[in-house]
Amino acid sequence: MKELSGKVCIVGAGETHSVGVQPDKSALSLNIEAIHNAARDAGINVGEIDGIFTAGQFTPAAIGEALGVCPLVVDGTYVGGCSFMILVAHAVTALHHGLCDVAVVSHGESGRSHVGGPRTRERSLIGQFETPYGFGSAVSYFGMIATRHMHEYGTTLEQWAEVAVSTRAWASLNPKSNHRDPITVADVLASRPVCYPFNRLNVCLVTDAGGAVILTRADRAKHLAKKPVYVLGAGEATEHLMLTQMRNLTTSEATRLSGKKAFNMAGVKPNDFDHIMLYDAFTAGPPIMLESLGFCKPGEGVQYFADGRAAPGGKLPINTNGGGLSYTHTGMYGIFPIVEATRQLRGECGARQVQKINLSLVNGMGGMLSAAGTLVLGNRPKA
Amino acid sequence: MTEPDRPLPEPITPESRPYWEGLKKHRLMLPNCSRCGPFFYPRLYCPKCHRPASGWVQASGRGRLHSFQIAYQSFSSAFKIKPPYVLAMIELDEGPRLMSNLIGIAADPKAIQCDMPVEIVYEHIVGDVVLPLFKPAPAKRSSRGAKANSKAKPKAKVKTAAGRRR
Numbered sequence: 106m107k108e109l110s111g112k113v114c115i116v117g118a119g120e121t122h123s124v125g126v127q128p129d130k131s132a133l134s135l136n137i138e139a140i141h142n143a144a145r146d147a148g149i150n151v152g153e154i155d156g157i158f159t160a161g162q163f164t165p166a167a168i169g170e171a172l173g174v175c176p177l178v179v180d181g182t183y184v185g186g187c188s189f190m191i192l193v194a195h196a197v198t199a200l201h202h203g204l205c206d207v208a209v210v211s212h213g214e215s216g217r218s219h220v221g222g223p224r225t226r227e228r229s230l231i232g233q234f235e236t237p238y239g240f241g242s243a244v245s246y247f248g249m250i251a252t253r254h255m256h257e258y259g260t261t262l263e264q265w266a267e268v269a270v271s272t273r274a275w276a277s278l279n280p281k282s283n284h285r286d287p288i289t290v291a292d293v294l295a296s297r298p299v300c301y302p303f304n305r306l307n308v309c310l311v312t313d314a315g316g317a318v319i320l321t322r323a324d325r326a327k328h329l330a331k332k333p334v335y336v337l338g339a340g341e342a343t344e345h346l347m348l349t350q351m352r353n354l355t356t357s358e359a360t361r362l363s364g365k366k367a368f369n370m371a372g373v374k375p376n377d378f379d380h381i382m383l384y385d386a387f388t389a390g391p392p393i394m395l396e397s398l399g400f401c402k403p404g405e406g407v408q409y410f411a412d413g414r415a416a417p418g419g420k421l422p423i424n425t426n427g428g429g430l431s432y433t434h435t436g437m438y439g440i441f442p443i444v445e446a447t448r449q450l451r452g453e454c455g456a457r458q459v460q461k462i463n464l465s466l467v468n469g470m471g472g473m474l475s476a477a478g479t480l481v482l483g484n485r486p487k488a
Numbered sequence: 489m490t491e492p493d494r495p496l497p498e499p500i501t502p503e504s505r506p507y508w509e510g511l512k513k514h515r516l517m518l519p520n521c522s523r524c525g526p527f528f529y530p531r532l533y534c535p536k537c538h539r540p541a542s543g544w545v546q547a548s549g550r551g552r553l554h555s556f557q558i559a560y561q562s563f564s565s566a567f568k569i570k571p572p573y574v575l576a577m578i579e580l581d582e583g584p585r586l587m588s589n590l591i592g593i594a595a596d597p598k599a600i601q602c603d604m605p606v607e608i609v610y611e612h613i614v615g616d617v618v619l620p621l622f623k624p625a626p627a628k629r630s631s632r633g634a635k636a637n638s639k640a641k642p643k644a645k646v647k648t649a650a651g652r653r654r
């Protein structure tokens with residue numbers, strides 16, 4: 106993969122105009138609106154798109170039809186919310202080898218209002234071995250990981266809460282964020298219990314939104330509307346689907362493998378990063394990702410949030426858009442951290458802009474840390 | 489036939505039929521690999537060595553609470569048991585993990601600990617549908633003793649399990 110490092114750029118990034126509750130738009134419209142906004146951001150005509158990479162309820166054929174293009178490369182890899190990080194990696198390969206010239210990675214989901222049909226997923230294993238016991242939405246699973254982490258490492262409810270507090274501090278600087286009022290650890294602990302060990306404020310939003318990024322080869326990227334953001338490293342891996350099959354509940358093997366691959370491709374180490382985006386469907390996710398990615402020892406990930414390193418003004422800003430916890434979360438959040446990292450690396454983020462930023466890490470999960478996609482992004486062709 | 493208080497397991501696939509048939513007879517059956525031992529969920533090939541599964545073995549019905557959550561709300565309309573209830577990941581003494589509920593204990597994080605010993609309760613849901621639930625078990629005297637007893641155990645447990653849950 107090393108020869109692919111820095112050869113392809115994100116040249117356009119966009120979202121739906123709103124990332125909140127939108128009962129007036131179908132999931133397909135959210136997807137298409139995001140693509141148009143990303144293409145406009147890049148200064149590229151939608152008609153030039155010849156590679157469609159999308160995950161969820163719409164196949165690339167459905168997106169191509171709705172856009173009015175006939176893509177030459179299609180990829181509908183669907184392994185949960187990190188599919189979009191993985192699709193960026195697939196687009197890099199396709200573009201580098203000339204299989205297509207302008208690729209879009211897109212997402213749209215009416216996760217809150219359910220306009221235009223639901224996502225579907227495998228049912229026979231879940232239906233036999235999980236739903237009879239009262240399992241349902243993701244919050245009824247992810248806490249298993251958090252509870253076990255507390256048992257093995259002594260992590261506390263207060264420490265998980267710090268993740269929500271830090272992320273909300275970033276959200277308060279983002280005018281587009283759904284939740285913007287600052288919160289405290291006490292607020293998180295006093296919020297409505299949903300599923301121990303998680304209260305309401307440990308859990309992401311559910312919204313209707315779309316997002317997209319446009320990619321092309323570096324030679325052309327230099328002549329487009331915005332500063333190119335180079336894909337320096339990319340990794341992907343999956344470990345399991347059913348949480349009972351996870352080898353070790355407190356360390357994500359998929360994340361470890363994916364991160365290692367991305368860091369190797371880019372030739373970087375954890376302490377090289379200026380900015381980090383971690384998929385935060387639940388407060389326990391980001392600390393465990395930092396541990397699995399090799400930033401710290403198991404059990405130490407919460408320190409990044411407790412000591413203020415991850416918060417505005419801290420040394421290692423994490424989840425600067427306000428995250429799935431406060432900004433937006435449609436169900437498959439993965440495109441939004443890529444959009445935020447792109448904007449940060451271009452210096453477009455206003456009050457929440459990270460200073461002195463050259464290298465950003467974007468790490469996503471699918472399911473319950475079941476799958477992972479990692480991107481190393483930079484505003485220069487080499488790390 | 490009374491209305492079930494929870495979603496019934498469905499669709500039951502051919503690969504897992506011996507598991508569900510075993511539960512009806514109060515036997516916890518696990519698919520087995522002659523080289524690696526039992527695994528779960530049922531599938532045709534061993535997930536460790538990738539050779540064809542060798543058949544089924546009866547598990548002791550004892551294990552530990554690997555992790556848990558306490559549901560303060562229902563996560564599906566078909567699950568009618570009043571919250572709070574305990575979502576449980578059980579690690580069987582034989583190794584495999586499965587999801588279940590922990591019953592016979594207050595749904596209170598202060599009362600429940602990871603790795604506490606648990607044992608199976610054969611819960612008759614409706615008709616002949618039996619689900620494997622788990623309840624706290626006395627700590628093992630010694631692992632050797634527990635293993636030696638494991639063959640005789642399931643029969644004895646049928647009686648204790650007939651007592652009411654919750």
Ligand SMILES: [Zn+2]
Nearest residue numbers: 521524534537
């Ligand atoms: Zn085997």
